[in-house]
Amino acid sequence: MYISYKNFQGGINNLVVVESNGVVTTSIKDTETAIRTHKRKLKRLKAKQK
Numbered sequence: 001m002y003i004s005y006k007n008f009q010g011g012i013n014n015l016v017v018v019e020s021n022g023v024v025t026t027s028i029k030d031t032e033t034a035i036r037t038h039k040r041k042l043k044r045l046k047a048k049q050k
Contacts, residue, residue: 001038003031 001020008015008028016034018025025041027034 001035003034 001018004017004019005013006015006017007013014028016027016029016031018027018034018038020038021042023038023042023045025034025038027037
């Protein structure tokens with residue numbers, strides 16, 4: 001899991017980007033929210049493949 005920060009709408013490092021296995025998730029709130037959402041997204045994609 002790779003976590004990076006990007007600039008969004010004039011802010012400085014206010015967008016958290018989480019990437020793994022070609023799946024990208026973003027969050028403006030905080031890092032924990034981005035990771036939680038990313039894990040949920042991976043779980044949903046894994047269930048969809050079955």
